[in-house]
Amino acid sequence: MATDWVQWRREVFGDPYLVWHEGADFAELRRRVGTEPEVVTAWISAGLRERDAVAAQAVAESGLPDLPGLLKQQMIDASGVFAVRGAQALFRLTGDAAWVRPVVEVLIGADHWGDRLDAAIALAEFPATPFVVASVALATADEDELVRHHATETLEKLRRKSRG
Numbered sequence: 001m002a003t004d005w006v007q008w009r010r011e012v013f014g015d016p017y018l019v020w021h022e023g024a025d026f027a028e029l030r031r032r033v034g035t036e037p038e039v040v041t042a043w044i045s046a047g048l049r050e051r052d053a054v055a056a057q058a059v060a061e062s063g064l065p066d067l068p069g070l071l072k073q074q075m076i077d078a079s080g081v082f083a084v085r086g087a088q089a090l091f092r093l094t095g096d097a098a099w100v101r102p103v104v105e106v107l108i109g110a111d112h113w114g115d116r117l118d119a120a121i122a123l124a125e126f127p128a129t130p131f132v133v134a135s136v137a138l139a140t141a142d143e144d145e146l147v148r149h150h151a152t153e154t155l156e157k158l159r160r161k162s163r164g
Contacts, residue, residue, distance in 0.1 A: 005046045005055075012043075013054055024054050026061040033062050041066055048074050053085040060089035068093055078102060080115045084122050091126065100126045104135040107151075113144035120150040128158040 010016065012032065013024040032040050041064050047055025048070050056074075059067040068090065075086045083102040091099040100123070107119035120139050126132050136158065139151035 005043065005050050005052065008043045009047060009052065009054060019054060024057060026058070029058055029061055033064060037064060040064060045070055051078065051082045053081040056082055056085035056089050059086075060092045075102065080106060080110060080112070081118050084115070084118050088122050088125060097127050097129070100129075100132055104132070107135060107139050113142075113147055116142060116144065116147045117150055120147055120154055124154040124157040124161075128162040133158055 009019075012028045013019050013026075019025075029040065040062060044055050044058050044062060044064070044067055047058070048067070051074065056071060059071045071086055071090060075083065075090070078086055084106050087099040087102040091097065103119050103122050103126070106115050107123065110116050110119070116139065120136065120142075123132055123136050133155065136151050136154050140148050140155065142148050142151065
């Protein structure tokens, strides 16, 4: 049994570098939800308190009913990739497009290029509203080449989405 969130995260989602680079694999999480939902709820809650982006993603992947409310509480002053992943999870769970705002805030205002990059990619999942399109269009002039590249790709995805 894991003794802290970092250890549990590694056991369930794998090597932190691979999770960062390739994305988290949620198969083990789903298996554990089926066998020990209370334990999973406790660990994801701990990860949310740590503002871990994988914990935010796990809220939507787990389907556990106690976690969305805790994630919403953590989103009040969230920033960076945690805010991006939390907003994605809550949009997925609620369908409320207002969750786009934290992602746009990261895209436009984050100091670290990696946070802006994740936000640029994530915005492709949201409705292609004028607000979203204009925000992503601003990011095509970002100082970082990768942010500009992914913002351009997201604009294309939003264009395709808006045309049906």
